[in-house]
Amino acid sequence: HIGRFPPLRQQTPWRTALRGSRLVAARSGMIKAMRIRILMLCSVVGVATSLASCHRPIEHVPGAAVLVCDVRATAALVAEARYNVSVHLLDDGFQHRSLKRDIDLVVVTPADLRDRRVPFGRLRSSPASLARVHAVLVDASDLAEVSPALDALAPAARVRRFGLRRQLRDAWMIEAGRPALTRENAVVAVAAIASPDRFRRALESDGWRVTTMLGFRDHHAFTVRDLAQMARAVTTTGAQGILTTEKDAMRLLPLRPLAVAVGAVPLRVSIEPADEFGPWLLDTLRGVRAR
Helix, strand or coil: CEECCCCCCCCHHHHHHHCCCCEEEECCCCCCCCCCCCEEEECCCCHHHHHHHCHHHHCCCCCCEEEECCCHHHHHHHHHHHHCCCEEEECCHHHCCCCCCCEEEEEECHHHHHCCECCCCCECCCHHHHHHCCEEEEEHHHHHHHHHHHHHHCCCCCCEEEEEEEEECCCEECCCCCCCCCCCCEEEEEECCCCHHHHHHHHHHCCCEEEEEEECCCCCCCCHHHHHHHHHHHHHHCCCEEEEEHHHHHHHHHHCCCCCCEEEECEEEEEECHHHHHHHHHHHHHHHHCC
């Protein structure tokens, strides 16, 4: 059981470590593609949104399946018994105590280290809980800023630290026949993620001209009214279309045909230094299997 995994498609060492395994990805959003049969564990609540969200990534995994259950721990047991699964990949698995994890990888931002648990903040786990993780992943540009706080919460002698490097790929249009949006076009940015403005900054850093940003709550299910708001923003700002995340693009698919052009921007994430992360993960997995 491996908790809180970042994107997998680009992590070749992880593929090597899991080669020959029967793999199950447990999360309620998008699957991160791997080379072998994958089952997606969803909760019953929001299943329609979850299934829509997995459509694009699942295209990279021939034969992938979706397993739906209101208790993901139960779904994991079914996956092991029915599909001979030997490795579980969990998104947000750090909070799922009913599924014991052998490796916990936690993505941290500077704001997380200053925040508090709900109801006094937005965190589901206290920053002090970082002391029990196996590795902390931080945007490479933030490593210097968070190091003093991490030294106190999760000393490097006990918890490994790695950097994340994010890179946007070329946008793809979610409706066939639409002219592609390019960096020469003005666009409206739309995102329903934890920090929507981060998506806008990433687009602008990548050379896109963003006229305005429409942000929604994380995991927001888009409506016809939302789509009308997006169309008005395109018209009033003189933009040629909308750019959104791949995750959010999946939630717009049920609303087709769309009144405006919408492009999805894939995000490529790599972990640095790769020559340290790969061997560390392989050694840790071998240690778990040797128990």
